[in-house]
Amino acid sequence: MRNALFSLAVALGLLGLPAIDARADDANGVTVSHAFARATPGGSNISAAFMEIASEKGDKLVSASSPVAGRVEIHTHIKQGDVMKMRRVDDLVIEAGKPHALKPMGDHIMLMELKEPLKEGGTLKLTLTFEKAGAVEVDAPILAPGSMGAKGADAKPAGDAASGHESHDHH
DSSP states (O other), X not given: OHHHHHHHHHHHHHTTOOSSOOOEEOTTSEEEEEEEEEOXXXXXXXXXXXXXXXXXXXXXXXXXXOTTEEEEEEEEEEEETTEEEEEEESOEEEOBTOOEEEOTTSSEEEEEEESSOOOTTOEXXXXXXXXXXXXXXXXXXXXXXXXXXXXTTTOOOSSOTTTSOTTOOOO
């Protein structure tokens, strides 16, 4: 098994693909991958974290926290007429065997009342709490403001490229 993993890592390295993704695994079958947060521009005290969450048995993300944020909420975007509005939600259902993407202009983790700036190149410590699996620790690399993730780090969302929170409305 160890030789097979080593061979896979070498093969992925030769293809120019990352051999290891930022992952957090829980004994109860929750996997968090492709996690990242956006650096805070200027004096901003808000940011967002994105990732993919999978669960073998199905679960529900019920809360999130971070030592650098005074408040952390689960958010989604809802279309109202021709405008996308950000809204806080109580939880996110993670269906068994169906990865749930938390991405810009979609579901995400909102970090507010930041105690310090999130600096590009750093790491955000995040705790996700699930109804069944409990707490899962995530280390999310901090990418440039407006980043769409590792594969699209140079892409910018429509609207406010610095934060992507142009329609921010806390309800």
